[in-house]
Amino acid sequence: MRSTALFEVMAIVVATMACVADDSSALGQASAYARAGPDRSAVGERASCDVSSVLAIEHVTLLPMTRGSLPIADATVIVRGQRVSWIGPSKRASVPACATTIDARRRWLIPGLVDAHVHVESPRMMRLILQDPSIPEEAINDADPYLPYIARGILQIGNMSAMSETIGQRRAIETGRVLGPHTMLAAMVDGDPSLWPVGITRVAATPEDGRQVVRDEIAEGYDMVKVYSNLTLDTFTAIVDEARSHGVKVVGHIPGRGTPIGPYFQAGYTMVAHAEELAVRVVGEEDAEVAHMVAAASLHGTGLMTTLTVDQRILEQTLDPSTLHTRPEIQYVHPVVRRFWYERNPYIGDGSAERVAELRGIIALNDKLVRAFVAAGLPVLAGTDSLVPGVVAGFALHDELAALVAAGLTPYQALEAATRAPCEWMGVAEDRGTVEVGKRADLLLLDADPLVDITNTQRIAGVVTNGRWLPRRELDAKLDELAKRYAAPSTRPLAAP
């Protein structure tokens, strides 16, 4: 299929024009297809293509994750460039001869998954956490922290402690220089004293400080403001008000432990960062208090990030710290991050019966809160808090999905919490979060039905990221290479077993 350079340039121009035309004309048609199931009148994809940019996933069971959508059997999804250009019954598909085709019989196609609550390591962050200025800038490159997300089908993340490095990393990912998920960046602000070192968080001791921090974060290019536990109510209120006046959302912790939560549920405080934030405040009759919390959240439609996995991992390492060494996915954790887990882990050391009972209580309440928020129709987003000891980037989101189903959600509801719902909250649902014509080709192909068993999201056949097909063997090879480098003696964590 080689041709002259000039012909290639012309072919790319023609294909780009065709892609634009297809996107605009076919959008409504495919939405109807997604809602109504196979449409006998659907028109096939035009037969021309640029050899490098057309991908056809054929005979797949498609789960578009549009609102209320049902699985569509024997569908074909055609991708041109970075976008889905046609969806329809396989028998109606007109797949260009030069397309890369994937026979997806007995496979399931869902949107790329979203982990709405993560933390991404950087050399500066680890110097601050480990209080070790000797960690060199080259210790962690821009690409490695993001690879496990892509390899496990997580194609969008919400970074809940974004630092200035992440602005450039986002750009590197979006321009294709680094393989990684789309990132939503929330920058932290805490009260004085702050719980995390300054640099990871900013500090606002007064309402005016809080307003200034918000203006700074917006000017620097962050997407949202992340509030933290030591803010006073006055400063919290000023931050939420300032952010709202700029059209920027606030997500985060609820300060003032031991005080009523009602005053914190303000218009503009759109998302509680953890179910645990609410669980730890339940002191009286559980059902009544949960109902009271849901009513307070409902006033302004405040949603909930689930982060069930992090509390389960904290319990696990409280009972048995060796799990921080033995969990198989820990080979994909950077050695410097493992130093944090082994040397400065705040969750091991107190394995008392009281502590274990407290954690078990939080875990049970988390489940109850998630069910209550779903029942109230409030936004519920799957998040993991990866980078917290035991919570591994990319892998933990699949555990979170399983935990959501164990908590009482249907597999479909769990998938909603990790696809469309977080993209709606992040304001990117026009671009991604569902499988529809015109939307970005961020897709996850599975070897088994996730609606039958949610753990089937772990049976990954391949990932399409920005239209690029990455089969499982290629993803596994990348993970293997990462693990080998992380295991090399020069990078081995000091406190490894």
Ligand SMILES: [Zn+2]
């Ligand atoms: Zn977090």
